[in-house]
Amino acid sequence: MxxxxxxxxxxxxxxxxxxxxxxxxxxxxxxxxxxxxxxxxxxxxxxxxxxxxxxxxxxxxxxxxxxxxxxxxxxxxxxxxxxxxxxxxxxxxxxxxxxxxxxxxxxxxxxxxxxxxxxxxxxxxxxxxxxxxxxxxxxxxxxxxxxxxxSPNRPPVSEVKRIIVGWDGSAHAVRAVSDALFVFPTIETVEILTISGEKDLASALPAADFARHLARRGLEAVLTSVDAKGRPVAEVLNEYATTRKADLIVSGAFGHSRLWEFLLGGVTVELTSNAKTSVLMSY
The missing domain is CATH 3.40.50.620 (HUPs)
Structure with a gap:
């Protein structure tokens, strides 16, 4: 297609x-x-x-x-x-x-x-x-x-082809992917990364359903699941994106309340501070 x-x-x-x-x-x-x-x-x-x-x-x-x-x-x-x-x-x-x-x-x-x-x-x-x-x-x-x-750790990119999506099934995550596809029409591969052991995703949109939607748009959609094993989600996502040589991490913003993120740290705060790969976020 x-x-x-x-x-x-x-x-x-x-x-x-x-x-x-x-x-x-x-x-x-x-x-x-x-x-x-x-x-x-x-x-x-x-x-x-x-x-x-x-x-x-x-x-x-x-x-x-x-x-x-x-x-x-x-x-x-x-x-x-x-x-x-x-x-x-x-x-x-x-x-x-x-x-x-x-x-x-x-x-x-x-x-x-x-x-x-x-x-x-x-x-x-x-x-x-x-x-x-x-x-x-x-x-x-x-x-x-x-x-x-x-991220200051990577040289500027002019063409984005592979993105890693930090998937939690939220409306923010879906919006972030849609925004990325609009802004970067060169994207070919979307790897949907679900990190288990961090929060209950039973009521969230299944990653497989969203992957089928992306495939119908002519994209290569790859499903991956990683166990956090007690590590912070942002650390796992950052490490995985580096290993996969992704051009971009895509994530919804503030999975917890903004006060919770500020006081205790969270995915958004960690990614906007320490990610080795540039991050696209939507809210």
């Missing part, structure tokens, strides 16, 4: 300025935009610090904060120039917007802007308290778009 192809026409890349701002998401977004002939919008977020009130040394504190803010603005301008140069070399149509302010506000504005894109591309966070987590969360829950969290 011939598979109907779609493709992304607009991509959004959200970058947070920090010490040693990573370029993995930017370069991955440029590679994907070049391959798809898509328009790329880069949103550069700058956290603007405010000097705390103190009766002693207020002027000195204000001066230090002003210097930090100025340096961040300069780095944002430098990153914008890098984006223009690399996108231009790749033949990618690009627009760049720099926004500064309290980071919660910056992240929310970035997510709203990303609604006019087919895919949102961001860098990994570095632990649950990193402000990049705020950017990822806003993108996932406020943009209404699939979010690609880019």
């Amino acid at each position: 011939t598979r109907l192809l779609s493709k992304a026409v607009d991509l959004a890349c959200l970058v947070r300025i920090t010490e040693g701002t990573p370029l993995a998401a930017l370069r991955q977004a440029i590679a994907l935009a070049a391959a798809a002939g898509a328009h790329l919008r880069v949103f550069v977020g700058v956290q603007k610090l405010v000097a705390p009130y103190t009766p002693f040394g207020g002027a000195m504190t204000g001066s230090i904060v002003a210097e930090v803010n100025q340096r961040a603005e300069q780095e944002a301008a430098s990153l914008a120039e890098t984006a223009r140069a690399e996108a231009g070399a790749a033949g990618v149509a690009l627009e760049v917007e720099i926004v500064s302010g309290p980071f919660a506000e910056v992240a929310m504005r970035a997510a709203h802007a990303a609604r006019a894109a087919d895919l949102v591309v961001v860098d990994q966070q570095h632990g649950a308290l990193d402000t990049a987590e705020m950017l990822i969360e806003e993108a996932l829950f406020r943009s209404g778009r699939p979010v690609l969290i880019v």
Whole structure:
């Protein structure tokens, strides 16, 4: 059966300025935009610090904060120039917007802007308290778009052919796979990985049913089951994707409540922090 192809026409890349701002998401977004002939919008977020009130040394504190803010603005301008140069070399149509302010506000504005894109591309966070987590969360829950969290451990890919799906039968997982197939029409193989021993999947959509649906779309659908053996699901999924040399991990976001994920850790937090393979998530 011939598979109907779609493709992304607009991509959004959200970058947070920090010490040693990573370029993995930017370069991955440029590679994907070049391959798809898509328009790329880069949103550069700058956290603007405010000097705390103190009766002693207020002027000195204000001066230090002003210097930090100025340096961040300069780095944002430098990153914008890098984006223009690399996108231009790749033949990618690009627009760049720099926004500064309290980071919660910056992240929310970035997510709203990303609604006019087919895919949102961001860098990994570095632990649950990193402000990049705020950017990822806003993108996932406020943009209404699939979010690609880019691993710094892999070079940019321009063509996605093999994906590993972390399957739990949820609506979020189904939506994530559908989003991946729309954004990456080059996908040929979908390996549906069920990790047993983590939660009861008796009432979930069976992986075999979803595999038959994918096969009717002209895809190679492979069913695999792995016993977690007490290990965290994200660790098993990450290791398996690396072993199989997958181009992408696809997963629904937040299998537990967001508070539970934050306090105790969970698949979403672990994958957005430590995955060696880039992860596409949908909510």
